[in-house]
Amino acid sequence: MINSNNFILMGAMNTKNLQVSPFSLVLAASLVLVAVLISQWQKLGLTKDLLVAAIRAVIQLTIVGFILKYIFRINNAWLTGLMILFIIFNAAYNAHKRAAGIPKSFPISLIAIFTATILSLVILVVTGAVKFIPSQTIPITGMIAGQAMVADGLAYRSLNSSFHDRREQVLEKLALGANVKQASEGIIRDSIKNGMAPSIDSVKTMGIVNLPGMMSGLMFAGVDPLQAVEYQIMTVFMILATTSLSAFIAVYLAYKQFYNDRDQLVRD
Amino acid sequence: MGTILQLDHVSYTADKSQILSDISFSVAEQEYLTISGPSGSGKSTLLRVISSLITQTSGTVNFKGKSSLDYDPTEYRRHVSYCFQQPQLFGNTVKDNLTFPFEIRNQPFDQKKATDSLQYVGLSAGDLDKNINALSGGEKQRVALIRNVLFPPDILLADEVTAGLDDTSKEIVHKLLKHLNQDRKMTLISVTHDDSEIRDAAKLYNIVAGKLEVPTNDQQQ
Ligand SMILES: Nc1ncnc2c1ncn2[C@@H]1O[C@H](COP(=O)(O)OP(=O)(O)OP(=O)(O)O)[C@@H](O)[C@H]1O
Ligand SMILES: [Mg+2]
Numbered sequence: 001m002i003n004s005n006n007f008i009l010m011g012a013m014n015t016k017n018l019q020v021s022p023f024s025l026v027l028a029a030s031l032v033l034v035a036v037l038i039s040q041w042q043k044l045g046l047t048k049d050l051l052v053a054a055i056r057a058v059i060q061l062t063i064v065g066f067i068l069k070y071i072f073r074i075n076n077a078w079l080t081g082l083m084i085l086f087i088i089f090n091a092a093y094n095a096h097k098r099a100a101g102i103p104k105s106f107p108i109s110l111i112a113i114f115t116a117t118i119l120s121l122v123i124l125v126v127t128g129a130v131k132f133i134p135s136q137t138i139p140i141t142g143m144i145a146g147q148a149m150v151a152d153g154l155a156y157r158s159l160n161s162s163f164h165d166r167r168e169q170v171l172e173k174l175a176l177g178a179n180v181k182q183a184s185e186g187i188i189r190d191s192i193k194n195g196m197a198p199s200i201d202s203v204k205t206m207g208i209v210n211l212p213g214m215m216s217g218l219m220f221a222g223v224d225p226l227q228a229v230e231y232q233i234m235t236v237f238m239i240l241a242t243t244s245l246s247a248f249i250a251v252y253l254a255y256k257q258f259y260n261d262r263d264q265l266v267r268d
Numbered sequence: 269m270g271t272i273l274q275l276d277h278v279s280y281t282a283d284k285s286q287i288l289s290d291i292s293f294s295v296a297e298q299e300y301l302t303i304s305g306p307s308g309s310g311k312s313t314l315l316r317v318i319s320s321l322i323t324q325t326s327g328t329v330n331f332k333g334k335s336s337l338d339y340d341p342t343e344y345r346r347h348v349s350y351c352f353q354q355p356q357l358f359g360n361t362v363k364d365n366l367t368f369p370f371e372i373r374n375q376p377f378d379q380k381k382a383t384d385s386l387q388y389v390g391l392s393a394g395d396l397d398k399n400i401n402a403l404s405g406g407e408k409q410r411v412a413l414i415r416n417v418l419f420p421p422d423i424l425l426a427d428e429v430t431a432g433l434d435d436t437s438k439e440i441v442h443k444l445l446k447h448l449n450q451d452r453k454m455t456l457i458s459v460t461h462d463d464s465e466i467r468d469a470a471k472l473y474n475i476v477a478g479k480l481e482v483p484t485n486d487q488q489q
Contacts, residue, residue, distance in 0.1 A: 169356050175319055176415055177346035178372045262323055263341035 029054075071134045080134045084121070084141045088114050091145035098153030099254070100160055108253040113148045116246035120144050120238050129234055140238075143214065147199055147239050148246035155195030155247045156254060162187040163258050163265070170265055180259045188255055195247030203236050271333075272297045272455050273318070273348075273423060278327035280310075280317055280478075287313045289478045290327070295423075300449045300456045302469035310478040311459045312353055315425045318457070319350035331423075346373075349421035353428045353459075355412035357400040362386075362411055365400070369418045385414045388447075390440045406437025413441065417448060424448060426458040430465065438462070 032054045039046040092109035099105030124130040173183035218228035273295040280288040329336040366382040383393040389410040430438045448454040474481040
């Protein structure tokens with residue numbers, strides 16, 4: 001059983017093992033130089049991108065660090081809720097950007113990611129697996145919403161390409177008297193599948209090929225591997241539920257955007 | 269016999285190019301109208317407008333005295349059924365295609381109805397489980413047509429359904445269209461380039477560069 005008292009994701013963790021001095025960080029920055037050298041040597045033209053990415057990461061993470069430190073310290077339910085909404089909002093915005101012009105993709109992503117994330121979160125909190133304190137709910141929300149975002153983005157891409165590739169077939173189904181749902185059935189199914197596939201794949205190889213981030217993080221912080229595994233198993237369940245629900249909602253709301261009010265195919 | 273379909277000043281513009289210009293004509297119940305014209309003149313576009321797969325930019329299409337836009341689109345297309353130029357078959361087998369009209373109406377598949385239709389067009393019950401890739405072009409076209417008429421529409425829009433077919437398939441398809449028109453009282457609008465079909469046409473219209481040309485009698489000879 002998962003003992004929530006021991007759930008030390010980011011809060012009061014045993015920091016004795018974790019001491020990165022600013023000096024060692026500067027040394028670690030030289031690792032970026034390796035990437036830059038490869039880029040220069042192989043004429044990849046990525047030098048500027050690499051440097052910008054590294055600098056952005058440092059700035060963004062530092063800001064996030066300070067914000068989270070503040071939120072964790074004042075431990076206020078409203079502020080935590082607001083932060084959760086902010087994460088969901090960001091995830092929805094990013095999913096929307098991957099929708100390549102599907103109308104209403106932002107509100108659709110918002111509904112899909114909000115529903116899936118909040119449902120998972122509620123279940124985790126109600127069952128006691130996670131406590132409603134910022135140091136637990138915020139990282140968990142980030143993980144769930146991030147997975148939902150990736151799933152929705154892939155589902156949108158699949159919708160776009162399928163409606164393009166199978167345009168003739170969809171039109172013929174409409175001509176035979178199928179309604180928009182019947183004409184899109186195969187596309188809907190494939191798009192939900194494509195949204196979920198990567199998370200199922202990653203779950204399948206979990207522990208064999210990759211040590212998942214959360215588990216690695218916990219072990220890094222000195223948590224017993226078996227306990228880290230318990231949390232990881234919880235994460236697996238959460239990811240499966242969230243990606244499927246989010247992709248399902250996103251696809252069912254988005255496929256209709258390919259039609260107009262006369263049930264005619266308008267996008268290809 | 270009453271008018272089942274009436275087009276008034278129908279035009280269609282896509283991407284600023286006018287594809288159909290001011291087309292008006294009416295079709296009587298159980299009429300067999302043949303439409304011909306050069307490639308790219310807008311024949312398929314006209315059938316798409318009539319079947320409400322696209323909406324005309326201006327003008328009206330009246331079906332049974334009511335604008336096509338006032339019908340539920342799905343219901344309308346079951347009455348005004350468009351068989352595509354070079355139709356694609358769905359799924360894997362012939363059966364997948366013939367079950368489709370039943371599925372969308374939430375009705376159980378009527379095997380006998382399907383095999384009767386197959387036999388009528390020179391295929392057999394055994395062909396139901398045949399893979400669609402194992403069919404010849406002519407066989408595919410016949411299966412596609414059956415899909416449209418398993419639940420008989422009021423109007424069948426046949427878009428070059430005999431183009432590129434061998435003589436046997438062509439004859440079978442012609443026989444089916446005639447049967448639907450005469451015995452099943454279906455109104456037919458058939459787009460074709462086929463000489464014999466044009467020669468035998470009871471009524472022939474030409475579409476040239478998006479305009480309707482009603483030929484004089486001596487042109488029709
Ligand atoms: N959605 C569209 N956007 C822009 N142009 C289109 C569109 N649909 C059709 N067209 C153009 O309209 C013209 C008429 O096309 P249509 O398919 O109706 O011709 P057709 O008479 O059926 O030709 P064919 O005998 O070769 O089948 C063509 O020039 C075609 O490129
Ligand atoms: Mg055509």
